[in-house]
Amino acid sequence: MISRCSIQLIQQAELPAISTHVQICLACHTTFIIFSCLRVSCIFFRFLSFPIMNTLVLRKPRCLSIESRPEPQPFPGEVLLTVVACAICRTDAVMWWQGHRDLVFPRVLGHEICARRHGDPVGQYYAVWPGNACGTCSRCRSGNEHLCQSMRITGFHRDGGFGELLSASEKNLLPVPSALSPELAALAEPLGCAVHALGRSRVSAGERLLVYGAGTLGLFLASSASVRGAKVSIADPDPEKLIKSRDLQRCFNISPCFTSDGSL
Template identity: 35%
Template sequence: MKAAVLRAVEDLVIDDIPAPEAPAPGWVQVAVRAVGICGSDVHYYQEGAIGSFVLRQPMILGHEVGGVITAVGEGVDLPVGTVVALEPGIPCGKCPQCRQGRYNLCPDVQFFATPPVDGAMTERVNHPAAFTYPANGLTPEEASLAEPLSVGIAAVGKAALHLGERALILGAGPVGLLTALAADAEGAVVTLCDVQVDRLTVAEQLGFSTLVFDAQRDAAYDAVIDCSGSGQAVAWGQRVVRPGGRIILVGMGAAGAVQLDGLDLCLREVSVRGVFRYANTFPAAIELLRRRRDVLPVFTGHRIALAELPECLRTGSFRSHVKTLVIL
């Protein structure tokens, strides 16, 4: 079967790989139908690394997966033909982090398309049923959004947003927009900020207010959620968060890119929390996708075939769209 194999920096090929065997007990086999291109796929393609995760051998890309169950192992009660979203991280289940329910911090998690673990831009994959979520009422393309939306849900949970609170989201890319949907679902009054006018236009089309970066205004926001990874943006976000407010860091910039004013954090009792992926979010993500199907075409409208992926990454044409889905 075909797969998108990254052999080295800027060396991506569509190659033939062996098809998976029948699924083991507790596992399912899924025909992959749609995989979103994520910023991490681009990082590995362009740089071969994200922090300590370094590409040292060929790896299949892709971790935002929607598909259809084609076979099930013993003990699995999910019907063949079910549209599903795949949670891409498989934790050990035994470490202190896993036992506390924070399995996203498991040191031995096996996460799609994170070296040396293969991703899912291929025709079929076997996956644990426990991390395979029925997405009835959604298309596989829509189901693939459960993964990036989960990042937003995790961020909003860390922000502890309540009805009527004001949330400023820095960065109006795919994760920023999906985070805005999650914050809106909690009843927050959401504003998005970006330096790219076209992104703010999309945010406005989704019904959100927008703000030009570095605007001069008094501190006002209950929570600032950074989805940009920009040190400049976070520093500005600290200036506009209210006393006692929260700063949530989602975007992953270069090491040392974000610098906060520690004295100000103390004097105004501003709390800071980091977000790494997510845990226990997929059911909520799928439900929110069902409720907001009206806006999902913004994220699912641009689609390419697997064979087009190398050229898409080489030219950067995906940057002209809110989201690009690879269709298998």
């Protein structure tokens, strides 16, 4: 499910759910006070003429709110971006439901992002790599920056793409080919995970591969393996997922495995 991050579209697509959660939260006196303070802070920012932006903030598990916040100020080496599309990852849903060990509230979620440079409304799209490694430790220097102990991930440790603007490191910007829509380009990060896993598994043309799980990553894995020439089957305990992904299975010549009881 993709959400364009202009605030108008967020409101159209998500507001009923958010209103519900806001109502639940308003039953809690503490949260009500927080919301009151936020309204004051919004007026405060406007009074001081800080440029502000709209964001979707997770204040605590199951409590999302649309808030005005000051525009992010890029650190050295970073650039200010306008978010064009931001996918909702399964991890975002889990964080909304129960939080996450790396998450400090309140937080603007969103780590699967496509954006443009701020002030360049017709310019190049970029997929934004969400990892921010230290670049100096032994793991970073040996090309294993994904194992960096100081890794800070956009949308986890720092604010992410569910806002109008985002500050990101210049070196994290991957130019998107012009034929690719921003909604698809936002999926570069999970696709990259699937392609990396495939590389490690050394699946080659002509080999038979069974992918268990027809969610986003399973479908990326299956379609990428098929492009490499593998003979791919896909199974899922939930037959509904196999039915929903039929078009993609046909497109990439993937065989679904249906069983009467959902087992393999």
